[in-house]
Amino acid sequence: MEIIVLGREDIKKILELDKVIEGVRKVYCLKSEGKTVVWPSLEYHFEEEKAVMDIRSGYVKDENLHGAKMLNNFPLNIELGIPSFCGMLLVFDSKTGVPLGVMDAAYITSMRTGAAAALGVKALARKDSKNLLIVGSGLQSIYMLAATLIAMPQIEKVRIADPFKYENAVKFAENAIERLTNEFKIENLDKIEFCAVKDLSEALNDTDAVITITRATSPIIKKEWVKPGTHFSCIGADMIGKEEIDPEIFRDARIFADDIVQCISFGEMEIPYKMGIITRESIAGELGEVLSGKIEGRKTDDEITIFDATGLALLDLVTGKVAIDLAKEKGLGTIVEI
């Protein structure tokens, strides 16, 4: 048997964000049709190393794919000059159990997470949304921004906030056009204004859609700052105890999950759910149900909508399969007899 092994540079050459968005949309829809299985996720904290690992796994029936992803986040690596975010994705053929490929999981995770955030904005923000606010200027933020600009060409203004270090937001805003052009081949960026913001309450005055992508463990955004009609794609909170927005924002919002079980267990919904601000019945549904037309997304221009994304191996598997197919087509990657 042969498998293909793909490194980060191989995948960077191959994967195009618009195709990833389309793949993620398809998986969310398949999930809403009961054609996927999400296996329980696993996480572990390495105390001494101040690090965390998680294993996500699942099965995409219609695509005959199953597999697992192990992702490690070791922030102290930065001081050692090695990536903080390392992981591997295993993709198997579900008709035979034969391995199809093994690959770096960090880049795929970033791409599919950006796609998820963007699909949340596209499906649940007001159609006339022009002002985007990205909260968080870490490694993942550029993927959220790139995918959202592809999915929402009507965006005119992008604000970047960093609740922990304003200068990082400034740097991010300064480099945004260059990175979006070079790394994601996005064109016509000159009509978009990019700026860093210090005062979130002020920024939220005319923000239409917010993407939160931080490591926060207590709310950064207060309910009283939020104007009617705002959309939130909450991406950062993907483990127990992480939290980015005021739980009170959930009280009257129209709420969607990528996976309800995961979101109430360890997503942005975890805290409001545990506090009793929301119940399972408060959740309108999963994003896939909106994307496949099963349920309505936003109902009025005035309501707050929230998409809570905790991450699904299903997205990685489908994105990984796209990478495998393209790599074979283009002669990239390493074929190994296994």
Next chain:
Amino acid sequence: MEIIVLGREDIKKILELDKVIEGVRKVYCLKSEGKTVVWPSLEYHFEEEKAVMDIRSGYVKDENLHGAKMLNNFPLNIELGIPSFCGMLLVFDSKTGVPLGVMDAAYITSMRTGAAAALGVKALARKDSKNLLIVGSGLQSIYMLAATLIAMPQIEKVRIADPFKYENAVKFAENAIERLTNEFKIENLDKIEFCAVKDLSEALNDTDAVITITRATSPIIKKEWVKPGTHFSCIGADMIGKEEIDPEIFRDARIFADDIVQCISFGEMEIPYKMGIITRESIAGELGEVLSGKIEGRKTDDEITIFDATGLALLDLVTGKVAIDLAKEKGLGTIVEI
């Protein structure tokens, strides 16, 4: 970053069973000292394909290793001419989260499972044991036999039974010496008698140690057949509903687990535990506690001892690391930039 990718043939060239036995012994001991973490295992049944997959994962602190193994068992593959048993093992450095290697998991699983069975026999069978009975003549049985002959050079007679197809046991016994010599480099086999047996009740009359390695889901061995002083290493039952020996055998036996939580959840102990024949207090301990001298194994020549092994990713990780180190030393495997 570079990782090494090892295929089944690479690993076959590298791994020696005595080193695997030593590695497994070490991990069991580390486990008894609280220096390992076993993360919850996961299994899924593919109805249509009559197949099953499981994910085992864990952390060996002292060795700075963590990782996961996904193993697929698709028995219908045989008709397609592809292996029924496919899987991959991911090994990471737990100080940095950096991936060290990726490899075929099927061969490593067979080798470390054989080592586990053999360590059970060595630690818990009577020291003067001469007669070994292997129940099951499938793909895994040769590994159990080879490891036990290495660990127990006093064995003089090996009986093979196949409760489902006697002819398979006959074939197995006929080929045993050749396979043990060629595949495992075991010498001095001419002093050992190998034979297939049809009647288990008769065979158990003068059997000292039994290794069960079948896919049975109801007992093959009845309590009334078992003479005092017999040892059982129960290997086949590693998923809910699997069962190889009469639950009543557990009633007065001295019982050991590879991992107590796993064994009562889905090992050979599952059924007697659910039936109330044993409680958690009936379990003397884990094999690692015996191997490290923390608790006594067999107490008298007359008692029945049972070792229930459900399989631990810890064993795969340490075995995988041995393979990685030897491969680098010998210039085998494929180095890939990841």
